[in-house]
Amino acid sequence: MDAPRWLDEREDRAWRGYRRMRRLLDLELARELSQDAGLSEPDYDVLSDLSETPQGRLRLSELAHRMLWSRSRLSHHLSRMxxxxxVTREECADDARGSIVVLTPAGRQAIESAAPGHVAAVRRHLIDLLTPAEVDALGALTHRVVDHLAEPGLQATRPQPAAKA
Amino acid sequence: MDAPRWLDEREDRAWRGYRRMRRLLDLELARELSQDAGLSEPDYDVLSDLSETPQGRLRLSELAHRMLWSRSRLSHHLSRMxxxxxVTREECADDARGSIVVLTPAGRQAIESAAPGHVAAVRRHLIDLLTPAEVDALGALTHRVVDHLAEPGLQATRPQPAAKA
DNA sequence: CTAGCTTCGATGACATGTCAACAAATTTTC
DNA sequence: GAAAATTTGTTGACATGTCATCGAAGCTAG
Structure with missing residues (x-):
């Protein structure tokens, strides 16, 4: 290992800030979400992704893929939800192994009543604190990092058993 | 609740990008850290914070405070470590309730041999993908959000039992 | 002093996430 | 078209995180 290139002052500031923001923002958003809507962030994400589809239905594995979750984690979580x-599960017509995750009326009700407050919280604690230029910069930079990480070559883009050596 | 102000296209892009980056970056850094050094991210953070003190010693509650962890979580995690x-625990001289968390030689060895690789990964997957202006923007923006969240008034800045209504 | 009240850290019960193994169904390969 | 390989979703064991509670020690006010 070569002499490590440590982070300089500015880089360190960005990295520490990122991690701290990550943690605090998460705590606060989760706290408000749970208090106002009785949902955890994972709950919200599941419902949100489902509600973005026309029918409120998705194959379990497709949903897991979008959320960057393992199928196992999603399966456990769905059982609780x-x-x-x-939500409910339905059998999949074209693939008998599969199961389709379906938003129930109660689920739709839950996400629809939770969303405004949650978006408001995201604004209050993040978006509205940024200048338009910063919003754009954040969008650009995060997507660049995501694309880089999603590149084939390194590892799986989804949490799955590691590729066979 | 007023008509919700949804996120516009740019804001949504930033918010989604942030969450996706968060998840992918975490997975990748954790994967490499575990593979190369046999440490989890929480392990690394504990060791890192400890090693930044002159003696490699901190009161449990002070360490928890710095990490934004509950004392309970830290206590459990320290038991495993x-x-x-x-690490080891020592009794606190001035406060008989307290315990002092101490980095063992093995712990110091572990963090020192893990750090270069970890920093390199942080560079490879994040910092080196950003322009200097973006690094500064990220530093500025995250710290602004953190300061805002840490403001008294809203809630506790550390994960603790909620304030009594 | 001493009777509350608070803080410290540990603990056990429980919720959630990870990992490996599995059966069933599908796809691939010959 | 059948054997082999892969994919799908579930499961159980285990690791980790959260929450409420606790005893011990410190603090505060009379």
């Missing part, structure tokens, strides 16, 4: 009546 | 020989 199913018990609360937010 | 202690079993692996990375």
């Amino acid at each position: 199913q018990q609360r009546g937010l | 202690q079993q692996r020989g990375l």
